[in-house]
Amino acid sequence: NAGVTQTPKFQVLKTGQSMTLQCAQDMNHEYMSWYRQDPGMGLRLIHYSVGAGITDQGEVPNGYNVSRSTTEDFPLRLLSAAPSQTSVYFCASRPTGGASYEQYFGPGTRLTVT
Amino acid sequence: GNSVTQMEGPVTLSEEAFLTINCTYTATGYPSLFWYVQYPGEGLQLLLKATKADDKGSNKGFEATYRKETTSFHLEKGSVQVSDSAVYFCALKRGQAGTALIFGKGTTLSVSS
Numbered sequence: 001n002a003g004v005t006q007t008p009k010f011q012v013l014k015t016g017q018s019m020t021l022q023c024a025q026d027m028n029h030e031y032m033s034w035y036r037q038d039p040g041m042g043l044r045l046i047h048y049s050v051g052a053g054i055t056d057q058g059e060v061p062n063g064y065n066v067s068r069s070t071t072e073d074f075p076l077r078l079l080s081a082a083p084s085q086t087s088v089y090f091c092a093s094r095p096t097g098g099a100s101y102e103q104y105f106g107p108g109t110r111l112t113v114t
Numbered sequence: 115g116n117s118v119t120q121m122e123g124p125v126t127l128s129e130e131a132f133l134t135i136n137c138t139y140t141a142t143g144y145p146s147l148f149w150y151v152q153y154p155g156e157g158l159q160l161l162l163k164a165t166k167a168d169d170k171g172s173n174k175g176f177e178a179t180y181r182k183e184t185t186s187f188h189l190e191k192g193s194v195q196v197s198d199s200a201v202y203f204c205a206l207k208r209g210q211a212g213t214a215l216i217f218g219k220g221t222t223l224s225v226s227s
Contacts, residue, residue, distance in 0.1 A: 031213045031214075033213065033214040035214075035217075040219060040220075041219060042120075042203060042217040042218055042219040042220050043158075043203065043215075043217040044217075045208065045214050045215075045216075048213050048214045050211070050213055058214065090157060090158065092158075092214070092215075094212075094213075101145070101146050101207040101212035101215070102146075102148065102160055102163060103160075103214070103215050105150075105157045105158040105159070106157060107156065107157040108156075108157045
């Protein structure tokens with residue numbers, strides 16, 4: 001299994017540009033989520049999904065859209081990039097059931113908005 | 115809702131020193147607790163976990179005990195190595211369903227030889 005994969009690894013955008021960060025997992029996990037990591041802030045939840053066709057907002061959803069058309073993919077869209085969205089973005093997944101709630105993380109995408 | 119408070123760093127130690135990183139939590143019930151580690155330039159890896167009160171999680175010489183009396187999950191290692199230099203995050207599940215995690219702000223550990 002490849003686990004959780006993310007593309008691209010690095011991206012530079014100009015203010016106002018749009019782009020999609022890709023996330024895929026091959027573990028048949030129902031739950032997927034997007035976090036952003038900023039210095040001194042830890043990881044903050046942007047959006048999450050409990051299955052295909054179902055998404056919801058996390059703590060910092062403004063400026064981001066998501067969709068979940070398949071179990072495997074959970075793309076994150078920036079409609080009009082702003083410098084405040086400069087961050088490292090992590091996608092994660094976990095299976096339903098079980099008692100541990102452990103999340104499996106992708107390698108991250110480092111985004112710079114100028 | 116659930117929350118995590120983690121000691122702020124950076125923590126700077128010499129090789130073979132003893133490490134403690136404090137983590138306390140607020141939660142309904144007794145949710146699973148986690149320590150994740152992020153090595154320079156990499157993503158997050160699960161270091162250890164404890165799924166119920168009084169459990170001890172351990173991995174790679176690191177340990178943490180789930181203490182419900184003090185609502186704590188402190189990370190310890192008896193003898194750190196240079197290769198342990200990383201950012202450490204304490205975490206617990208978000209909400210009843212645990213669809214995502216809530217993280218502490220992270221503690222940067224730097225170990226010198």
